[in-house]
Amino acid sequence: MPIRLAAILAVWSSVAFAAAPQALQVYDGKPPAAGRIQVSDVEAPKTLDGDVVEIAGQAKAPDSVVTLSKSGKSRGDDALTLRFRQARQATLSVESGQPVDLRPYLAEGVLAFDVNVQALSAGGIAFKLRCGDDCERSVPYLVPGRELAGKGWRHLVFSLRCFYRDGDDFSAVTRPFAVDGSGSGQVSIANVTYQMRGASNANCPDYKTVAVTPDKLNESWSINWWTKRHEDKLAEARQLGKNAQIVFIGDSITHAWEKEGLPVWRRVYQPLGALDLGFSGDRTENVLWRLLHGEVDGLDPKVAVLMFGTNNTGHRQEDPRTTAAGIQRNIDELRKRLPHTRILLLAIFPRGEKPDDKLRRINEQVNAIIAGFADERTVFFANINQAFLQADGTLSTDIMPDLLHPNERGYEIWAEAMAPALKKLLSAADR
Structure with a gap:
């Protein structure tokens, strides 16, 4: 563990860790309490109030069509499906309503979720979270995402440190999970959770050396x-x-x-x-x-x-x-x-x-x-x-x-x- 991160974790009290749940559910067929599911392209977002919501014919992206719908994995409505065509940016986001404290999960924690890439030959995806007005962290997944296309549901586990940079404040995260799409594709997600510990099975670039x-x-x-x-x-x-x-x-x-x-x-x-x-x-x-x-x-x-x-x-x-x-x-x-x-x-x-x-x-x-x-x-x-x-x-x-x-x-x-x-x-x- 990097020295600076270890030092940050050391100052948090044991009470804070005791209060944090071992598994923080982000999406299990419904958003967190007081939260919402949104979809957006390059312009204003829309909220998923029913079974489906679509954005099309926007001024800045007239040819783009972005659709978010409820779908099923284990039951009929426990997943979300994002479809996008000719999109500069299509985002499925889980808004937490009440800010989420992810600091206790930084030491050994993971972000785990199920994903089904139905089509991505002409598109790309990335997984994101927003930790503040000027803090949005992303893990690109175009190449491995295309390799998953057509192979059904897969369980992905990312170290939370994939999304963390020195100096970030993860104490009040309002968007704990998002999927960004671009180009054309179709992707479903389900069972999004943060876990206190876990073995990652998905890689991410090191932000300190990627350049x-x-x-x-x-x-x-x-x-x-x-x-x-x-x-x-x-x-x-x-x-x-x-x-x-x-x-x-x-x-x-x-x-x-x-x-x-x-x-x-x-x-x-x-x-x-x-x-x-x-x-x-x-x-x-x-x-x-x-x-x-x-x-x-x-x-x-x-x-x-x-x-x-x-x-x-x-x-x-x-x-x-x-x-x-x-x-x-x-x-x-x-x-x-x-x-x-x-x-x-x-x-x-x-x-x-x-x-x-x-x-x-x-x-x-x-x-x-x-x-x-x-x-x-x-x-x-x-x-x-x-x-x-x-x-x-x-x-x-x-x-x-x-x-x-x-x-x-x-x-x-x-x-x-x-x-x-x-x-x-x-x-x-x-x-």
Whole structure:
């Protein structure tokens, strides 16, 4: 057990443990007392008052259909079934009504439930709990979930520590269980309980190391194209070979040099034989997987432009130090594979409308750390974020329509703001 967690547990009195039930029932055919069952997509939730509730035709997800219904496992109505089609996010949630204290279960406790994955070939699932307004913890389950499809009911047991991060307060949990679906699929759950002790039979990523552990991007909306894009980029890299002077490495913001930024790319970077290694949705561990699987092998560019990490923030609201460690791990790998290349590390771009946007503030903390990665010999840091912002620090939809991804004007700004640093590094490489 981690020392900090052990210390937290030690201060709780034996009375608190004695008062906690050995098994805390979350769903056994009905919600907890004063609780409720809800379903939601990207907009407002609906409560399951009868046997079925549906959400369809929402403004932000017009093609999405999400249905939650009572169903059966041991009897006719002791389970819940979530069906979702073309959903960005479909959530079945058990709301506790009265806050639940899960602290006594942290030492050796488990979350146990039965699940029946009827269909998931075009979807993904994750299991979640909410421990506060700014505390939602998730365990992704797309790959193992697809392996369970069509195999009937299975009993899953997760260590509660799968959902815990240092500093979390599990004393008043209002959503002790939820299933998130995306894409299209059908999943049923039953018999959801927290147990004081148990042997887990389901794995979860270690939140402290996930950012530096290479992995593919396994999301319902990416899994069908991500590996194909990697293979295509391997072929493109082989074709360019040593003619590539600049390589851009990143996530969707870099990927979109091939879309919204294409006019700028063709004019500014294509003449230099530039290679775009941006993949939508990528987090630091996904970039690392690509590097370890040959995406820059055989290249010898003068400059590699790096800008990623915002998906670590957006998907996991990750500790800035953890995201920074993931970025550092990628830099280390690049320096091994491209020993003659100068690395231009960009600050993660601003997101959210206002300076106090929660996710923007996390990114800024990451930027404060990674600025120190520059050694001014092989790694150089540039923060061009002010070029995207108005005088009061707000981000305009005229530049980033969704307050995250630039439009063509945004890519013009990127190219113009980065030009002095890039020119300097290209010129130095020619000496």
